[in-house]
Amino acid sequence: MSTDKPSRTEEEYFTKRDLELLQQKRHQLEEEADRTDRQQHFMKCPKCGASLHPEEFHGVTIDRCPECDGFWLDRGEIDNLMTDTKPGLLGRVFGDLTAALRERKSDDR
Ligand SMILES: [Zn+2]
Numbered sequence: 001m002s003t004d005k006p007s008r009t010e011e012e013y014f015t016k017r018d019l020e021l022l023q024q025k026r027h028q029l030e031e032e033a034d035r036t037d038r039q040q041h042f043m044k045c046p047k048c049g050a051s052l053h054p055e056e057f058h059g060v061t062i063d064r065c066p067e068c069d070g071f072w073l074d075r076g077e078i079d080n081l082m083t084d085t086k087p088g089l090l091g092r093v094f095g096d097l098t099a100a101l102r103e104r105k106s107d108d109r
Pocket of ligand 1: 046065
């Protein structure tokens with residue numbers, strides 16, 4: 001005997017499969033949105049949103065915001081500044097950085 005009506009087992013199978021496909025699709029969309037979000041924020045100032053510009057001081061790269069003068073150091077750059085093999089490097093880098101900021105401010109006038 002055959003009927004057109006799907007059996008309960010078939011319905012459960014397709015419902016479960018649809019749910020899995022929906023979950024996969026949702027996961028893909030979330031990953032895609034996360035990727036896009038990261039791309040849009042890459043090298044942007046977290047304070048004002050302007051594009052950061054990398055500048056090198058004594059071999060240490062500092063990502064500086066031209067709008068609000070905020071700056072960022074990557075993890076390796078912080079380690080580089082704190083190392084004992086280059087005494088006074090921290091002072092030299094920040095001395096030159098603040099001099100560059102003062103120079104920029106006087107150019108703005
Ligand atoms: Zn900024």
